[in-house]
Amino acid sequence: MLTLHSADLVVPGAGTEPIADGAVAVEGGTVAAVGPYDEVSAAYPRARTRRWAGVLTPGLVHRGAGPLLGRAYHPDPREADELGTEPLTGAALDALAMDDARWGGSARRGLQRLLRHGVTAVAGPFPRPAVRRAVARAGLATVADGDPDAPVPPLDPLDPPTGTDPQRAFAGALVPGARADLAAFVAPDLAALAATGAAACRATVLAGRLAYRGR
Known part of the structure; x- marks a missing residue:
């Protein structure tokens, strides 16, 4: 099954430029594409879309x-x-x-x-x-x-309390061909995520499978 995970801000990996209104296309357990939502959704018009408010990052x-x-x-x-x-x-x-x-x-x-x-x-x-x-x-x-x-x-x-940079905790990067491990957080950006911590997690995708979804 092909799924688009979209968010207000997508951070593909450590040191990468965040993508406003971005999306990650996931096919099976693998990342198929990453980019602006308009571009990714046009490339995969039949994909199911999951929209997350906040920031979408690689899993930690x-x-x-x-x-x-x-x-x-x-x-x-x-x-x-x-x-x-x-x-x-x-x-x-x-x-x-x-x-x-x-x-x-x-x-x-x-x-x-x-x-x-x-x-x-x-x-x-x-x-x-x-x-x-x-x-x-x-x-x-x-x-x-x-x-x-x-x-x-x-x-x-x-x-x-330690102010850990979330990028230092990324387990990988959201690039085509990588295992689809993602995390969605209710935070507008990485600075806010560092302040609130990973308890702000709204959803965790493990190898393409929605393993956790908060309320």
Whole structure:
């Protein structure tokens, strides 16, 4: 299926010129074209169009995903009254009875939360087998330059208090032939996105599939 993802501003990749009222044509799991909406829609007149308000970028990479998924517990929503909703580490994690099944469930929930932050790639390694299986099944791209011994980081790969440049978190670029990993954010530009963080994510497209859509 051919889909046009359009937005007020499309940023094809790090160091590229943003495209006002731009569009990305996605065919299957691959980027077919990128450019102004008028040009792309004329080239693909039968494509279904998804319109996102704000900025559309490549998906993000979370370089702290190894510790975040392998050394933190992401509570089940049914445990919220007892454990809260934020990842548990340190003494709070030590107090839990963790086995492979629980680590696997935690990793799956953590990956879903990452998708809600526009993340389409995660950095390993992932020493726990249950976590590795969860990552493989989720379909996110993996990179191997993470530090498994680093402190457990925030869920947000942009970590707004640090003012991280979103371009440094792009997992790739939106160019023809690339895997179609995209993220749409409710922000007018990258400067605003850096200030609000990736929690402003409205949608995440993973290899052409809409993996997350916010309200």
